[in-house]
Amino acid sequence: MLKRLSLVAVLASVVSVTAVSLTACGSSSGTADPGSGAPASGAAAGASSVTVFAAASLTESFTELGRRFESAHPGTKVTFNFGSSATLAQQITQGAPADVFAAASPATMNTVTDAGLAASPTVFVKNTLQIAVPADNPAKVESLKDLTDPKVKVALCAEQVPCGAAAIKALDAAGLKVTPVTLEQDVKATLTKVELGEVDAALVYRTDVIAAAGKVKGIDFPEAAQAVNDYPVAVLTKAPALDLAKGFVDLVLSPQGADVLTKAGFQAP
Amino acid sequence: MTVRARTRAVTGRTPWPLVVPALAGLAFLVLPLAGLLVRAPWSTLPRQLAEPQVLEALRLSLVTATIATAVCLLLGVPLAWLLARTALPGRRLLRALVTVPLVLPPVVGGVALLLVLGRRGLAGQWLYDTFGVSLPFTTAGVVVAEAFVAMPFLVIAVEGALRGSDQRYEEAAATLGASRWTVFRRVTLPMVAPGVLAGAVLCWARALGEFGATITFAGNFPGRTQTMPLAVYLALETEPDAAIVLSLVLLAVSVIVLAGLRDRWVGSA
Amino acid sequence: MGGFRVSLRAHLVVERPPFRLDVELDVAAGEVVALLGPNGAGKTTALRGLAGLTPLAGGTVELEGVELHRLPPERRPIGVVFQDYLLFPHMSALDNVAFGPRCQGAGRAAARRIAADLLDRVGLTGFSGVRPGRLSGGQAQRVALARALAVRPRLLLLDEPLAALDAHTRLEIRAELRRHLAGFDGATVLVTHDPLDAMVLADRLVVIENGGVVQSGTPGEIARHPRTDYVARLVGLNLYRGEAGGDQVVVGDVRFSTAERVTGPAFVAFPPSAVALYRTRPDGSPRNLWKLHIDGVERHGDHIRVHLRGPLPLAADVTPAAATDLDLIPGQEIWAAVKATETHAYPA
Numbered sequence: 001m002l003k004r005l006s007l008v009a010v011l012a013s014v015v016s017v018t019a020v021s022l023t024a025c026g027s028s029s030g031t032a033d034p035g036s037g038a039p040a041s042g043a044a045a046g047a048s049s050v051t052v053f054a055a056a057s058l059t060e061s062f063t064e065l066g067r068r069f070e071s072a073h074p075g076t077k078v079t080f081n082f083g084s085s086a087t088l089a090q091q092i093t094q095g096a097p098a099d100v101f102a103a104a105s106p107a108t109m110n111t112v113t114d115a116g117l118a119a120s121p122t123v124f125v126k127n128t129l130q131i132a133v134p135a136d137n138p139a140k141v142e143s144l145k146d147l148t149d150p151k152v153k154v155a156l157c158a159e160q161v162p163c164g165a166a167a168i169k170a171l172d173a174a175g176l177k178v179t180p181v182t183l184e185q186d187v188k189a190t191l192t193k194v195e196l197g198e199v200d201a202a203l204v205y206r207t208d209v210i211a212a213a214g215k216v217k218g219i220d221f222p223e224a225a226q227a228v229n230d231y232p233v234a235v236l237t238k239a240p241a242l243d244l245a246k247g248f249v250d251l252v253l254s255p256q257g258a259d260v261l262t263k264a265g266f267q268a269p
Numbered sequence: 270m271t272v273r274a275r276t277r278a279v280t281g282r283t284p285w286p287l288v289v290p291a292l293a294g295l296a297f298l299v300l301p302l303a304g305l306l307v308r309a310p311w312s313t314l315p316r317q318l319a320e321p322q323v324l325e326a327l328r329l330s331l332v333t334a335t336i337a338t339a340v341c342l343l344l345g346v347p348l349a350w351l352l353a354r355t356a357l358p359g360r361r362l363l364r365a366l367v368t369v370p371l372v373l374p375p376v377v378g379g380v381a382l383l384l385v386l387g388r389r390g391l392a393g394q395w396l397y398d399t400f401g402v403s404l405p406f407t408t409a410g411v412v413v414a415e416a417f418v419a420m421p422f423l424v425i426a427v428e429g430a431l432r433g434s435d436q437r438y439e440e441a442a443a444t445l446g447a448s449r450w451t452v453f454r455r456v457t458l459p460m461v462a463p464g465v466l467a468g469a470v471l472c473w474a475r476a477l478g479e480f481g482a483t484i485t486f487a488g489n490f491p492g493r494t495q496t497m498p499l500a501v502y503l504a505l506e507t508e509p510d511a512a513i514v515l516s517l518v519l520l521a522v523s524v525i526v527l528a529g530l531r532d533r534w535v536g537s538a
Numbered sequence: 539m540g541g542f543r544v545s546l547r548a549h550l551v552v553e554r555p556p557f558r559l560d561v562e563l564d565v566a567a568g569e570v571v572a573l574l575g576p577n578g579a580g581k582t583t584a585l586r587g588l589a590g591l592t593p594l595a596g597g598t599v600e601l602e603g604v605e606l607h608r609l610p611p612e613r614r615p616i617g618v619v620f621q622d623y624l625l626f627p628h629m630s631a632l633d634n635v636a637f638g639p640r641c642q643g644a645g646r647a648a649a650r651r652i653a654a655d656l657l658d659r660v661g662l663t664g665f666s667g668v669r670p671g672r673l674s675g676g677q678a679q680r681v682a683l684a685r686a687l688a689v690r691p692r693l694l695l696l697d698e699p700l701a702a703l704d705a706h707t708r709l710e711i712r713a714e715l716r717r718h719l720a721g722f723d724g725a726t727v728l729v730t731h732d733p734l735d736a737m738v739l740a741d742r743l744v745v746i747e748n749g750g751v752v753q754s755g756t757p758g759e760i761a762r763h764p765r766t767d768y769v770a771r772l773v774g775l776n777l778y779r780g781e782a783g784g785d786q787v788v789v790g791d792v793r794f795s796t797a798e799r800v801t802g803p804a805f806v807a808f809p810p811s812a813v814a815l816y817r818t819r820p821d822g823s824p825r826n827l828w829k830l831h832i833d834g835v836e837r838h839g840d841h842i843r844v845h846l847r848g849p850l851p852l853a854a855d856v857t858p859a860a861a862t863d864l865d866l867i868p869g870q871e872i873w874a875a876v877k878a879t880e881t882h883a884y885p886a
Contacts (some may be wrong), residue, residue, distance in 0.1 A: 086506040153406070158489060160506035181406035182488025183495075185502055189485065192380065197389040198405045440591050441624040443611040445638035445689055455637070459628040 050244035055104035061264040099245035121232035125266035130218040139200035158183040173226035207265035334476035337415035345423040353431035379485025410487035415476035423468040430464020551596035565725040572740035617686030625670035632666035638689035656684035796883040803886040812880035813854035
């Protein structure tokens with residue numbers, strides 16, 4: 001298993017390296033061309049590609065931001081690597097050539113800052129938990145307390161991943177003990193179990209419930225406030241496209257960025 | 270023994286166009302393992318092994334892989350026989366269909382299993398309504414997922430062996446009064462035994478390493494559905510070193526089992 | 539056949555276009571019939587048809603009054619010795635022989651007793667535990683025979699039973715097999731392409747060519763009166779078919795003088811040794827004398843066989859000494875003579 005994972009990591013870095021070197025060639029030919037009007041921010045570095053490693057929960061909103069960034073900087077390409085924050089952090093510490101890292105938890109960001117690969121991360125959004133139930137809510141779940149009913153099948157994220165850690169925090173805050181039938185490896189897998197009706201309820205992020213609108217229903221619960229997940233973003237110190245990276249982070253932190261992220265269900269920090 | 274000695278004498282010098290790629294291939298297969306060995310935090314090995322969760326996952330892996338192999342033998346050998354020995358219409362298509370689990374990404378396989386055998390699945394709903402049985406999130410579900418992914422290895426190996434075996438022996442058995450079932454049991458099966466064993470070994474190894482379909486279909490719950498690969502994957506989220514140790518434990522156990530099996534089988538043949 | 543009771547009555551039709559087998563076969567109890575014929579004639583197909591291994595397009599197989607042709611092989615009271623014996627490689631010799639009795643419902647111990655007895659009978663006492671891979675060709679043949687006999691068949695089928703053996707073993711096993719076949723009270727059908735095997739082992743020969751029976755009879759009858767080129771070559775005779783009138787048979791442009799008097803369509807046969815060769819036209823002008831060309835010369839045992847072509851292709855045997863005198867060069871002209879008393883004419 002591990003072999004397969006590390007192979008994926010290796011492939012990911014190979015792909016990124018290739019992407020970077022390809023764009024490097026492209027940019028050198030670009031600078032040689034006197035006619036090409038380079039856009040403001042990226043022009044100095046001469047780079048026209050920026051690689052963003054972002055938590056999987058940011059897939060929809062960051063893809064949208066990437067599109068906006070590209071149209072604001074013609075000729076620039078934003079390449080994303082979405083995945084589990086922990087996996088991304090490892091890939092970065094193993095030398096994957098990323099420019100920006102947006103994590104779903106401060107802990108995973110710490111892995112990168114501790115390695116000296118990122119400085120001063122900024123929390124740009126927070127995400128809170130919701131109870132996700134199948135659209136027809138077969139177990140009639142209404143509150144967090146309903147999840148303690150042994151007849152209700154509950155899926156939680158594994159404690160090793162951020163949504164699992166958040167779920168434990170929320171349940172602890174509520175003083176409830178839930179026995180899940182499964183501890184899923186990530187939030188999307190957890191949500192799939194709800195979508196397919198294999199479980200009656202799960203604790204997932206609001207953003208994921210919104211992304212799966214129609215197939216699952218989200219139920220807010222007060223204890224969610226005790227388990228807020230902060231999303232930090234940082235430009236990486238070894239970023240090959242430093243200026244573009246700064247530009248992208250600026251966009252994420254801008255009101256325009258906040259707008260896109262709020263629509264996806266994130267909350268302002 | 271004599272045959273082997275004679276072969277070696279006849280072969281003489283091994284031609285380098287075979288040796289060079291062979292060594293490269295071996296290195297390609299073995300080097301990642303060497304990577305694991307080099308990076309392994311040996312000092313934490315005893316502590317990891319003492320963890321009850323690790324032993325539980327290991328035990329669960331061995332038990333489910335073995336049961337899955339038994340299931341595959343029970344269903345796969347007759348299926349291979351059907352493909353090799355009967356003039357079924359559309360046999361070519363059937364053979365292609367048998368390999369579907371090989372091509373399908375295991376996670377997709379797991380979702381497909383949920384769609385059929387899940388609580389709301391095509392057959393699963395009936396199972397649940399009639400018998401109150403629901404396979405997901407159970408150890409039986411792990412076996413189902415592993416068998417689904419591993420069965421093609423067995424079927425293909427056994428079918429190949431059946432096609433390669435001389436059917437005239439079966440005719441000879443028939444003239445001696447053996448029914449088709451007796452022919453299969455006492456002549457066909459013993460004559461393709463090495464092929465069946467090779468298929469079972471592949472099948473077992475594949476089942477042991479199964480991750481995607483298992484975590485998707487059976488979920489992840491320690492002691493019930495958390496096999497070693499799942500434990501490794503989750504450990505990777507927070508404790509990569511532990512993940513390496515766990516993988517090595519899994520590898521060591523499988524190598525010991527397979528090497529032991531192979532020796533015994535070669536010795537008896 | 540006189541006193542024999544007909545045991546097997548078979549009409550075998552197998553369609554495998556363009557090949558078609560259509561053979562009728564009667565075998566008496568205790569009788570051994572050899573199906574003899576060139577490769578591809580359909581001998582083995584006929585045998586497989588009898589065993590039920592090849593489906594019949596038509597015809598019947600009746601054994602001791604019971605119709606077999608609708609039964610699958612495992613329900614037919616037959617024993618088969620296959621060309622390569624097909625002993626189960628994963629079983630000992632004893633278990634190979636015990637396999638049939640076990641399938642017929644005998645207990646393990648009883649089946650092994652039957653098998654041990656049979657191994658004794660074929661002279662393989664002490665080979666019970668040996669796997670087929672470690673048996674010699676002759677031993678494997680005997681185990682195969684024992685295995686076929688162990689099911690107490692009423693019809694014994696042997697497909698080229700001696701073909702896989704070397705010359706020396708073959709001699710020994712042939713004699714042995716003859717003894718075993720003589721002791722078997724059911725019908726036996728044996729397939730071979732070797733005339734010697736057929737003559738030694740069989741009471742009667744059935745010659746098959748191109749899917750049909752061309753001749754049948756005792757080995758003696760067949761050897762004396764071949765009816766096709768194949769049979770004639772097999773028994774070493776020159777054979778011609780013509781129209782007889784009195785003591786003459788007309789074959790194409792050639793007129794044969796014969797010792798026998800026949801009328802209508804007839805065969806003329808004579809052995810190559812009956813042909814005398816001359817470099818020049820011999821004196822006294824024998825009546826059967828032709829001018830031919832030498833086609834080829836080959837060594838044949840302790841004499842030289844000369845193949846001749848012309849109006850009457852024929853084979854002649856001469857001694858090496860005579861061959862030297864004759865100066866046998868292919869293409870050369872030569873005179874060939876056959877005495878009427880050495881020819882043999884019979885109705886076609």
